[in-house]
Amino acid sequence: MTARILITGATGNVGSEVVRGLQALSIPFRIGLVNPSSTCLEANDHMEVVPFDFLNPETYSAAFAGIQHLFLMRPPALSNVWRDIAPAVRAAVECGVEHIVFLSLQGVEQNRITPHYKIEKLIEQLGVRYTFLRAGFFMQNLSTTQAAEIRDAGEIALPVGKAKTSFVDVRDIAAVAVYALTADQHESQKYTLTGPEALDYTQVALKLSHVLERSIRYTNPSVFRFIWRQLRAGRGLGYTLVVAGLYTITRLGNAKTVTDDVQRILGRPAIPFDQFAHDYRASWQ
Ligand SMILES: NC(=O)c1ccc[n+]([C@@H]2O[C@H](COP(=O)([O-])OP(=O)(O)OC[C@H]3O[C@@H](n4cnc5c(N)ncnc54)[C@H](OP(=O)(O)O)[C@@H]3O)[C@@H](O)[C@H]2O)c1
Known part of the structure; x- marks a missing residue:
């Protein structure tokens, strides 16, 4: 080999x-x-x-x-x-x-x-x-970084207001990566990879509530409260500030653009949030 x-x-x-x-x-x-x-x-x-x-x-x-x-x-x-x-x-x-x-x-x-x-x-x-x-933002952030909060407290505590996010499933990103690594393409390319829809966190909480058959709430803390909670949970200051910055970008409406790059490249629709929530439900149980 x-x-x-x-x-x-x-x-x-x-x-x-x-x-x-x-x-x-x-x-x-x-x-x-x-x-x-x-x-x-x-x-x-x-x-x-x-x-x-x-x-x-x-x-x-x-x-x-x-x-x-x-x-x-x-x-x-x-x-x-x-x-x-x-x-x-x-x-x-x-x-x-x-x-x-x-x-x-x-x-x-x-x-x-x-x-x-x-x-x-x-x-x-x-x-x-x-x-x-x-x-775009990984759907899997909810099944990794956010998993304990959702599982133990039944809440999503992110400081993004009513802003929408065009979450993408990492399985789609990986599928595009495999295509790029193996296809015989000679031009350089810039792809923007998102899911098929932009959702706000109230919609995300509703979808998780549906899959888990219990109530998950979106609590929308202030950025300062979010930072304080991250530090109290033992996360480093540098990491916390970067994450808070990314959620501020989202709050300003800059993470909501949906593209069809996944569909164009893979010839199939991007994985929707409902499918992700169903496939990863064990993460929150
Ligand atoms: N989360 C999102 O929503 C999002 C969205 C867009 C882009 N991104 C970007 O995606 C990237 C993270 O990807 P991911 O979530 O797949 O990664 P990840 O799950 O955080 O894993 C990090 C990987 O890096 C490896 N690693 C750590 N230190 C290393 C070192 N010194 N040398 C070599 N390897 C090292 C780790 O290996 P070990 O297991 O050995 O530690 C692990 O495989 C970041 O650049 C992030 O900004 C994230």
Whole structure:
């Protein structure tokens, strides 16, 4: 087997679904893990496992050797692009990577302070082929970050008012990533990946109430109360401020645009919220 595809963040929300998608197609690929022995992902006939740490340049050359297509994601904890991410991206191109599929952010082109904006610019400057997956808010935020609050308190406490969000299912993002990593496309592309509808959190709470057959409330705290609750729950200040900033962008109405990129690329409709809620109901039970 000769792997030409490297997946970063293979244990994450999107990366794990990319792994699943490539495995289903029996396409050989490699995953780069910070600590390969600590996860349940084991090498098999189609999957190589190598050490890869954005923060450790010694892991770069073996991880990138022979790779043409790189699935690149920025771990949320790494926010200093020039110190934490750029060295690996430059090394990838120096090692011969020809195409980078980057997990970016919806609206990034108007949001220059985000790490994703800087990473997109870096990739463009390096002159390598790219596919930017500018993803909307993940539906799976509700089944991961928000899960305990929904399960234990029956509430969604986010400071977004009545604003709508065009939530996307990470399974759709991963399906587009698999397409980009394996299709023989030669032009660089920028896709904005959203779900099929924009919902406010009162609608989200109603949909979850329906699936779970119990009442889930949307409480709409102020930004200051949200920050205070995050800090009290043990989340770091830097992380909390970034998340509060993203929800403020949503509150201002900037996360509601729906696109048909998923449908155009995959030839099937994007996964609707109702389907997500049904498939992930165990997360809140
Ligand atoms: N959440 C949203 O709504 C949303 C929307 C649009 C874009 N995004 C972007 O999507 C990205 C997050 O994707 P995700 O949710 O799939 O990730 P995730 O679930 O948060 O997982 C993070 C991944 O990064 C890996 N990792 C951590 N530190 C690393 C290091 N030093 N070197 C190499 N790998 C490292 C982790 O590996 P271990 O398991 O070994 O720790 C894990 O696989 C972020 O850039 C975020 O801004 C998120």
